[in-house]
Amino acid sequence: MSTNTITINGKERYYEPAPHDIDVENFRKVITSRRSVRKFTQKPIPQAVLDDCLDMALLAPCSSGLQQWEFYVVRSADKKAKLVKACMSQLAAKTAAELIVCVARTDRIDDFAKQMLREWPMPDVPPLVKRYYQLIPYNYSSGPLNSFAYAKKAAFALGGLVAAVPRGPYTKSEVELWAAKSTALACENLVLAFRAHGFDTCMMEGFDAARVSKLLHLKDGAFPIMVIGAGERADDGVFWPQVRFDRKLFVHEV
The missing domain is CATH 3.40.109.10 (NADH Oxidase)
Structure with a gap:
């Protein structure tokens, strides 16, 4: 097992612990002094x-x-x-x-979706993740005169009658x-x-x-x-x- 993995319920998972030595007051000073x-x-x-x-x-x-x-x-x-x-x-x-x-x-949505799969930081791209990025070009395409967008909007509106669905962007x-x-x-x-x-x-x-x-x-x-x-x-x-x-x-x- 690598130093970036941990076993949970018998499965190896990516592990990135959150640091606990952050100085909140100095961070607050950054926030409050920003003008x-x-x-x-x-x-x-x-x-x-x-x-x-x-x-x-x-x-x-x-x-x-x-x-x-x-x-x-x-x-x-x-x-x-x-x-x-x-x-x-x-x-x-x-x-x-x-x-x-x-x-x-x-204008780089399609290219960057492909690049994400090429540069995936783990040895294997999970099938669901791969499918998600393969569908991204379609998810964010509006089509000529927003024709594809309105078709998607209608389809998701129908689906939304029975379940939670993404409502855009279309x-x-x-x-x-x-x-x-x-x-x-x-x-x-x-x-x-x-x-x-x-x-x-x-x-x-x-x-x-x-x-x-x-x-x-x-x-x-x-x-x-x-x-x-x-x-x-x-x-x-x-x-x-x-x-x-x-x-x-x-x-x-x-």
Whole structure:
């Protein structure tokens, strides 16, 4: 038996114990000190720090392990100037040491489903897992004018009368939302990683998506969901105290 397996009920299972030495208070400090910083100093972010933060972003949870994201670190002075304009010349974009465009992808689902099977981390791919990834291209295909999507939606609605069934994503827009959700999780990993390294960020949704897509030569099936400015927080980089409404508006026990 390898060090990564354990026997449960006579069967060998993969074993990955959770670490118990995590400092919760330091993690809380990362969470609570993360702010949308609107003004940065001129201090550069070391390449090693940038790479480490991006690597931690890529460890974010994602639907079916398909990693529906891309990160474009805009380094060209010309492209950076155009990106700042596409972000409506926000101060957070103008002063950031690094500008990173976070892109969601829906055009690599088929390829990545196959790659998952090729790179499966265990010696054998379980039959159910293999079948699942073989069906993924059909599950996320909407067809011309969403024709396949509506057929699937009707079929699952009928099935849902007698059992719990997945209710999408079916249409092109639903698949885009599916990809955006996973990409947003990676964005959160990225900004928290920067904060843990002592740098700050501003997650900008106010940008001209068409101009950003043209700047990065994005094709159909790839779309920007966020531009993240990163750098060292200026003394006046946070404009006002954080506002959070009463907890009871958001947390419910049912």
